[in-house]
Amino acid sequence: MDPIKNKIQSTSKETRQDIIGKILSYSCIALIVIVVLSIFAFVASKGLATFIVNKASISDFLFGTNWNPIATDKAGNPLLGALPMITGSFGVTILAVIFAAPFAIGTALYMTEVASKKGEKLLQSVIELLVGIPSVVYGFIGLSVVVPFVRIHFGGSGYGILSGAFVLFVMVLPTVTSMTVDSLRAVPRYYKEASLALGATKWQTIYKVLLRSATSGILTAIIFGMARAFGEALAVQMVIGNAAIMPKGLLAPASTLTSVLTMGIGNTVMGTVGNNALWSLALMLLLMSLIFNIIVRFIGRKGRM
Template sequence: MNKQLAEQLRKRSKAAWLERIGKIVSFSALALITLTVFAIIIFVASKGLATFFDNHVNFWNFLTGKNWNPTITDKSGQPEVGALPMITGSFVVTLLSALLATPFAIGTAIFMTEISPRRGARILQPVTELLVGIPSVVYGFIGLTVVVPVIRTIFGGSGFGILAGTFVLFVMILPTVTSMSVDALKTVPRYYREAALALGATRWQTIYKVILRAATPGLLTAIVFGMARAFGEALAVQMVIGNAALMPSSLVSPSSTLTSVLTTGIGNTVMGSLDNNALWSLALVLLVMSLIFNLIVRLIGRKGAMHK
């Protein structure tokens, strides 16, 4: 009898087997995701670095050059693969759209969480979710048929340029920044509000001096996420920015971004050629910037956790 009981105790129960299977599946999925990420990084890096190792393009000239025409060489014999116009266009469009979206997103989040939570959740939350679900091509088409003609009428020129791209990206990143800002404001403990009101602070003083300051790390994370979304957007920006690989001379002059040049040129080049390798180098710059955005988000999150 004791031997049978001992054998039963030594046997794994069904729950233990299920837990073990669950751990194996979870770790397998984690390993697959990790390998996929590293494989993408290695693949893009190998293709992007071929411009400098196989085609012997000067790295500094690539980053600071202002002419983009891989089929032409300059006086020194170097191909004209200057990426500075695209890098500048990407950063300018991203920063302007983030600056434009931030006050609207934070104001909407404050209304939804502090001023009128019920009405905000009933009206603004479905609108935000609807904006998230609209495909990029629809934003680009609206920008092409509405934003570009309006800019052309007001400022003259073709209407294509950084300003048109900024307005399109502003609408695209607004729901992302808004939803994350709402989550950041909801994480502020309720007793912060109660303590401020008990000390005689008004609602606006409580929001400005207590809630927003306590939620600053989360709000900064939302802004950086929105910038990362804007920096990597391709199709919508391509349709309204003009796709001219030139240094931006004004907000209404045709320009280009890293993603717009990639989407228009990658299908017209031969794998392994200088043109193709140069485009992969632009993709590598884009990948590095995306990783930097993610690192910034993690740093902000750590600092926010340390202050709590």
């Protein structure tokens, strides 16, 4: 056969495959975008019904401290103060990340700069095991170990923000550690070699060069850990006390957005004030997830600059 004709046929076949591949790729991307937008639209339509249909005040919802959807105030407005749950969510999240960040950074430095190959593999296996443990198991461990520990050594009933923070600390530790390890490994090797060549010690190089070069990646890991902790429901629900009141301290029973949502969504009728209020909490969780992602992108962009 004519070689020119064979080349034309081969090129035509590759072109058809490219077109089919592009169609499949763009179709999958469009499907993902449609699913995400549909979720946002659905949750937003349900969550905004509290303020549009039930005439609740946004300021009262964000800053009110009385959560009782089946009751109303003197003006006839539902008592939908979500500030106690917002405070509880941010309390356990921030405290858990404060606990987890030093351990995660220390573990990541040990894995990348100190440990042998066997030690690194062992720690990697432990981290992967922690990731695979279900939330309910963490909750039972918290209920059986953390709550009595807090009760004996710190006082109170044992249920509260501190117990929730301890449980979340263990849950977010693998996420922050894994991402920190990736950030440290992404630092160019010649940074370290240049620092050592100039006479810096190993620990000076770690502190002055490696950690500072990986700062954006470490901050990204911490934000992802916060997002993981903020959205956790079952494990925190089992140890925080689930009291929809303003927490008076770290040892007092409290609640989070997720705990109130998971406990109440099955006990309400669709379209009622209580159900709409819970969808408003879900909308807030979705918006917080979006904010965390925006922060991560901002940090990544600053790191590249």
